Amino acid sequence: MTSLRDRPHTALLVVDVQNDVMANAHQRNKVVANINTLVDRARAEKVPIIWVQHSSDELPTDTEGWQYVAELQRAPSEPLVHKRYGDSFEDTTLESELAKRGVGRVVVTGAQTDACVRATIHGAFNRGYDTVLVSDAHTTEDFSAYGLPPADKVIAHTNMYWTWQAGPGRTANVADTATVDFG
Secondary structure: OOOOOOOOEEEEEEEOOEHHHHOOEOOHHHHHHHHHHHHHHHHHOOOOEEEEEEOOOOOOOOOOOOOEOOOOOOOOOOOEEEEOOOOOOOOOOHHHHHHHOOEEEEEEEEEOHHHHHHHHHHHHHHOOOEEEEEEEEEEOEOOHHHOOOOHHHHHHHHHHHHOOOOEOOEOEEEEOHHHOOOO
């Protein structure tokens, strides 16, 4: 039901699942395994996969920490979008990669929930995409020492409020890995 014309397809977005970003992530191994499950399913169903990779002064390009975690392997035919802002659409090639593939619906996974994942789901939705957040395939680290909620609560809150996201001509949903529908 996307509000984007002539965009009937779905893509899987894998956002910032990089060594330093995932080093202290809540349920890291489970989340990475769920993303791998979705990558395998997307490939089997011929669904485009777009990989997004963040860089910043704290996460310099071409360092070990900047690399994707070893458990996730991008195929050479799958686009890699480089970004410097939270929203994966902001000043990147993501929109053109999705347009080339006729994508009007995105399934979002990755890290960190309270930063780049949130910015990306809002960015997608605000640009007219139907946007699915995979409830058990995004994560963040625990910032409760700074007065924030623990990671599990941040993840739960994001999953809860995204189910209520609404706008004309597009949908927002939350699904777990087992129930994601790429159709």
